[in-house]
Amino acid sequence: MAHENLTLLTPGPLTTSPLVRKAMERDWGSRDSAFVNLTSELRFMLAGLANGTDTHVAVPIGGPGTSAVEAAIGTLVGPTDRLLVLVNGAYGERVVEIARRLRIPVEIIRGPEDRPIDTDHVEAALRNNPEITHVALVHCETTTGVLNPLEEIACIVERFGRLLILDAMSSFGALPIDVTISPIAALVASSNKCLESVPGVGFVVVERTLIANAASVSPSLSLDLHAQWAAFEATGQWRFTPPVQVVAALVEALHQLKQEGGPPARLNRYQRNMNLLLAGMQKLGFVSLLARAVQAPIIATFLTPSDKTFVFRTFYESLLSRGFLIYPGKTTAVDSFRVGCIGAIDHHVMERFLTAVSEAKMAKKNFF
Ligand SMILES: *Cc1c(COP(=O)(O)O)cnc(C)c1O
16 A cells, blocks of 8 residues: 555645655754754744734644643633633534633533534623633634634624634634734644644744733643743743754745745635535535535535445545545534545645545445
8 A cells, every 4th residue: 555655634634745744854952053043933933924923922832732722721811710612613622621621610602513603602601701701712623624703703802801712723824814803812723734744743822911921820830831931032942852853844834835825825725625625525426514605625524425335434445545544523413524625735636536536436336
């Protein structure tokens, strides 16, 4: 099996470019000035990508994206605060679990997984609960691929004088996020989604004054985002061993993003991938879970065909043998599987994938 040429149609880790992988070939001394400079370049580029250079700072932290979310919540929301979590999928539920483990008082608005969060509900909750201090939103819910209305919710949160913490894990780098348009106190994302790098580092783009005033809030040592920020500001160095090669790959990936034309160009490529995917899969008899209007061009969810001859595992293996890796479903509402359209892939790859799906379908007689 040609595993070296495997194309990952998953929402991270995803298919990376040869240049990004090549950036990992050298060694770095973590406290040497070369790596200090690389870190500073990384922080500057990440804050710039959110248009936050004047107001925000980027604080990278090693680990999966969830660690960065946990660091942000645990450092920015104190025990006397109250967090409203807007939930329409598994990643929203994860924020709830993080807050509960941190013993932060939570309020929850739960909506259906195939629909965006209802902004009227957010407004009502904030009007009726003055004790809510922070609101957590997942921008693109990767559970289904549904896009939540960031701009509207950010403006409501600001109007009520509360702080927005955004999980932009699967959107930052492609979908428009501008802190001068959408007031965002803290935005969390990671290296291995729309930034198209390898996994291993998350980061928080946070208002400078907010992080500066968040000393001694975090109950965790290694996930204390304020301490992490303070170390960067004081010495330019990471507190603990940084994933040096992962940082180098991410900086290279950010240069490639710039070269591509920035997030608008990347969004166009993803949109084209998604358009082809949805049209092609529909032609092959698959039904997409989401209405077109609420589908982010990140990952699509397809209903498992009801025909009993369709077995996901067989379908998965059949695509794998053709060089494509897809993702099982995550929504609890229906049986489904997911196909991502992010990563270093273009419409040619999508066309080859659709050919592979049609072959996989024919290979098994009476498939469905
Ligand atoms: C991927 C993802 C995360 C974090 O996942 P990790 O496995 O911890 O990297 C968080 N939120 C969303 C919306 C995601 O897509």
